Amino acid sequence: MTVEFCGEEFAAAKGTPLTIGRTGDVEIDDNPFLHRSFLQVVEDGGLWWLTNVGTTLTATVADKKGLFQAWLNPGARIPLALERFTVWFTAGPTTYDFDIIVDTPAFTATGTEDVAEDDTTGETTVGRVTFTPDQKLLMVALCEGLLRRSYSAPGQIPSSADAAARLGWKVTKFNRKLDNVCQKLADAGTRGLHGGPGKLASNRKARLVEHALSTRLVTEADLALLDALDHDTTGAGTTHPHDATAPPRGT
Known part of the structure; x- marks a missing residue:
């Protein structure tokens, strides 16, 4: 599993959470509105999961075809069961996004945009x-x-x-x-x-x-x-x- 942000790639290792936020493995920005640790990618039960470990910010997660979308509240998590996702979130006046690529996804997206x-x-x-x-x-x-x-x-x-x-x-x-x-x-x-x-x-x-x-x-x-x-x-x-x-x- 790999996170792509601003042209850089960050690989996640099984058994070790990949932390995304103001500090951590993927440092997004020195934005005071952004949590030090906001999101985590971790492997559990044979699946990769994205978890919101923040307290106030939310994130929007979707696949590249626009067929799947989830709104990730603080404390919530979703399985990363498809090949590629984009994550959007807003901290203060600034909106960020990054991609998540799963090498061996559990499912394949089918269908067309509605x-x-x-x-x-x-x-x-x-x-x-x-x-x-x-x-x-x-x-x-x-x-x-x-x-x-x-x-x-x-x-x-x-x-x-x-x-x-x-x-x-x-x-x-x-x-x-x-x-x-x-x-x-x-x-x-x-x-x-x-x-x-x-x-x-x-x-x-x-x-x-x-x-x-x-x-x-x-x-x-x-x-x-x-x-x-x-x-x-x-x-x-x-x-x-x-x-x-x-x-x-x-x-």
Whole structure:
């Protein structure tokens, strides 16, 4: 079993836990929001397991085809029974991911992604959940920083104000559509997205980004939606929003 992070490989040995966190065998980052020991990979009963040994942070685990996804709470563990997984987690303002490769997996993933797009309406359907074009754009804008990275470097999730400006929306419109997306997914059984006490907007956005990436609801190909938006805006005489010297939108 091997963990790949930022271009480096870390091999796990049977009988010895491989620790992932601010310190340990796989040092993620000197991030004060990240646990010193957050996750562990260990062999037990003939299977490799991923365990959340932290106290507050969660992790999203999925296979590369988007057919399997788990939300790993503190104290929980899952068997690493497939060939390859990606793990996402957010500590403070930063989102990280790394891959896990199992040399001799117990199972093989089969099937295809349950994602389709209606050419006539532009709506995207995942399982029982249908998203409008604006809702899809919102998710792509939130995931853009992670999708445009090289390797598995840390990524930043934009604030609601920045994401709204990226799309040329008012913040009230962005927040309303964010509520709608989170509610749709929560109604379909996705955990960690429902509003309420203790559910801060930043936490919901981080969970939404992890879910969208892990289920391949949003992929690098979807960046074309934002590029098309940039083209339309640039054609109207506005500089690309990623240009450090560019004025704010609307000026």
